[in-house]
Amino acid sequence: MSILVTGATGYVGAYVAAELLQKHQDPLVLLVRAQSEAEAMSRLWHALQLHLSLEHFREFLASRVRVVLGDVTLPRLGQGEANYRTLVSQLHGIIHCAAALTRKSERTCYNVNLRGALTVIQLARAIDADHGLNRFTHVSTEAVAGHRQDEHVLEDAAIDWQREDYDPYARTKKLAEHLVRELVPAGKFVIVRPAIILGDSRHAETTQFDMLRAFVALAALPALPFSPDARLDIVPGDFIAESIVGLHQKPGLRYDTYHLSAGSDAERFQAIADAVAHARGKRGPVFVPWTRKPFELLVNLLAHPQGGELRRGAMLLKVFMPYLFWNTVFDNQRIVEELGQRPKAFSSYCYPLLQFAQQHHFRYPYRAWPAGAPAQGS
Ligand SMILES: NC(=O)c1ccc[n+]([C@@H]2O[C@H](COP(=O)([O-])OP(=O)(O)OC[C@H]3O[C@@H](n4cnc5c(N)ncnc54)[C@H](OP(=O)(O)O)[C@@H]3O)[C@@H](O)[C@H]2O)c1
Numbered sequence: 001m002s003i004l005v006t007g008a009t010g011y012v013g014a015y016v017a018a019e020l021l022q023k024h025q026d027p028l029v030l031l032v033r034a035q036s037e038a039e040a041m042s043r044l045w046h047a048l049q050l051h052l053s054l055e056h057f058r059e060f061l062a063s064r065v066r067v068v069l070g071d072v073t074l075p076r077l078g079q080g081e082a083n084y085r086t087l088v089s090q091l092h093g094i095i096h097c098a099a100a101l102t103r104k105s106e107r108t109c110y111n112v113n114l115r116g117a118l119t120v121i122q123l124a125r126a127i128d129a130d131h132g133l134n135r136f137t138h139v140s141t142e143a144v145a146g147h148r149q150d151e152h153v154l155e156d157a158a159i160d161w162q163r164e165d166y167d168p169y170a171r172t173k174k175l176a177e178h179l180v181r182e183l184v185p186a187g188k189f190v191i192v193r194p195a196i197i198l199g200d201s202r203h204a205e206t207t208q209f210d211m212l213r214a215f216v217a218l219a220a221l222p223a224l225p226f227s228p229d230a231r232l233d234i235v236p237g238d239f240i241a242e243s244i245v246g247l248h249q250k251p252g253l254r255y256d257t258y259h260l261s262a263g264s265d266a267e268r269f270q271a272i273a274d275a276v277a278h279a280r281g282k283r284g285p286v287f288v289p290w291t292r293k294p295f296e297l298l299v300n301l302l303a304h305p306q307g308g309e310l311r312r313g314a315m316l317l318k319v320f321m322p323y324l325f326w327n328t329v330f331d332n333q334r335i336v337e338e339l340g341q342r343p344k345a346f347s348s349y350c351y352p353l354l355q356f357a358q359q360h361h362f363r364y365p366y367r368a369w370p371a372g373a374p375a376q377g378s
Contacts, residue, residue: 001026001092001093001134002026002027002028002029002090002091002092002093003020003026003027003028003029003091003092003093003094003095003248004028004029004030004031004087004091004093004094004095004123005017005020005028005029005030005031005094005095005097006031006072006094006095006096006097006098006120007031007096007097007098007099007139008030008031008032008044008047008048008097009032009033009043009044009046009047010047010097010098010099011047011197011207011208011237012097012139012194012197012237012240012241012244013047013097013098014047014048014050014051014207015051015237015238015240015241015244016095016097016241016244016245017030017048018048018050018051018052018241019241019242019244019245020245021052021056021060021064021065022051022052023245024245024249025064026064027064027065027066028064028065028066029065029066029067029068029087029090029091030044030065030066030067030068031068031070031072031077031098032044032067032068032069032070033069033070033071034069035069036069037067037069040067040069041061041067041369042368042369044057044067045057045369046366046369047207049366049367050205050206050207050364054367054370068083068087071116072098072112072115072116072117072119072120073111073112073115073116073119074119075119076119077119077120077123087123088123088126088127088130089130089131091123091127092127092133092134093133093134093135093136093137093248094120094123094124094127094133094135094136094137095137095139095244095245095248096117096120096136096137096138096139097139097244098112098116098120099112099113099116099139099173100112100113100169100172101169102169103167103168103169103318103319105168106168109168109169109171109172110168110172113169113172113173113175113176114172114175114176114179117138117176117179117180118179118183121136121179121180121183121184124136124184124188124189125183125184128184128185128188133184133185133188134188135188135189135190135248136180136184136188136189136190137189137190137192137244137247137248138176138177138180138189138190138191138192139192139194139244140173140176140177140191140192140193140194141169141170141173141193141194142158142193142194142195142233142259142261142330143166143167143169143170143173143322144158144159144170144173144174144177144193145158145159145160145163145328145330146160146163146164146165146166146170146174147163147164147165147166147322147326148326148328149325149326149327149328150326150327150328151326151328151329152264152328152329152331153259153328153329153330153331154331155193155255155257155258155259155331155334156257158193158257158259158330159174159177159178166322177191181256186256187256189256190247190248190253190255190256190257190258191256191257191258192243192244192247192257192258192260193257193258193259193260193261193330194235194240194260194261195233195234195235195259195260195261195262195266195330196211196232196233196234196235196320196323197234197235197236197237197240198211198212198234198235198236198237198346198350198353199212199236199237199346199349199350199353200236200237200238200349200353201236201238201239201343201344201348201349202238203352204352204353204355204356205356205364206237206353206356206357206364207364209357209362209363209364210316210319210320211316211320212353212354212357212362213313213316213357213362214313214316214317214320215272215276215354216276216280216354216357216358217313217316217317218285218317219273219276219277219280219282219285221285222285222286223285223286223287223288223291224269224273224285224286224287224288225288225289225291225292225294225295225296226269226287226289226292226324226325227269227287227289227327228268228269228270228273228287229268229269229270230268230269230289230324230325230327231266231267231268231269231327231328231329232266232267232268232269232272232323232324232346233261233262233266233323233328233329233330234262234266234267234272234346235260235261235262235343235346236343236344236346236349239260239341239343239344240260242339242341243258243260243335243339243341244260246338246339247335247338247339250338250339253338254334254337254338255334255338257334258334258335258338259330259331259332259334259335260332260335260343261329261330261331261332261335261343262330262332262343262345262346263329263330263331263332263333263336263342264329264331264332265332265342265343265345266329266330267345267346267347269287270284270287271345271347272346272347272350273285273287274347275346275347275350275351276350276354278351279350279351279353279354279355280354280358292325296321298314299314299317299318299321300314300318301314302314303315303317303318
């Protein structure tokens, strides 16, 4: 059953592609934004080396992976008519991970998360009309739930059209879910909403550092503007990959939407702050929740273009601030029931993760794609 994965050069897409390659047999088609096949190989290797050795990567390229150069914002994903028809006739399923996560450009969010999602949905419909679609798996986010505070959110209650969205990213992801529900035949799609994805419960290495930087910056403060009892919904990348692929591959799912979250096991700030402090060999911060408003004002001020040296850290905090304050549980009973697995607690694996991040100065030690390496299939 041939599966198209979009966004495989990204963090989640690489986890998904690696999970499919390592634990399943299906041929994969990877849509990559690149000017040439050589550039596509190099970019895929960049993303996938966290998961695969160079030898295995090459073996998979030669045996089971077809790379298609394209862009979700272009008509027919940038394919000519004949190529597009071939794609339609060969594919059975789609896992749509590609997205714009930028908080800076509303235009990019609309183009990629909405127009792009529509183009991928049209492909799913064409496959269905041609020979029957196996499944369209749409990777969404908890952020579609908009402004929340101290709530327990069930999957079917997350979308509330009367509620304010956090930002254009959240708004466009919410609208994209709507497109999927309206346009992909019922029973043929599944929507997954990951929580904050941080690290991997099996090993220390990661390629994504933004949230870790924010944590380390926060951990350096003597006092934090949060309640020590507030919950933070963090899940490891391996849980996300197993869940997305597990749902995509499982026939007869019970539901059409799943939170990939820590659910009621989401840890409290105190536990996470203690674990981070322990990892850094420092004392944990004190909690002063009544300073929330001035803290938010300060972060917004520093995130301003004239914010000076602290601007980068402030911008990161601004993006993550809603997740830090909302103290909301996204119910995960559905995924636990469906696949029989729970995510590991962040505090149980954050120590080596933070050590890795700090030792490598918040940068993965990437190995370059060997110059002159043969292109796919050769
Ligand atoms: N990371 C998290 O903590 C998190 C949490 C909740 C939900 N999610 C969801 O997970 C999904 C993937 O996120 P991520 O963290 O993996 O993001 P990411 O690392 O930024 O990856 C985004 C991917 O989308 C691709 N893409 C962007 N624009 C495209 C276009 N016009 N045409 C084709 N491909 C395009 C990127 O390709 P290039 O390499 O060419 O840019 C990249 O492969 C998103 O749907 C996001 O909403 C992520």
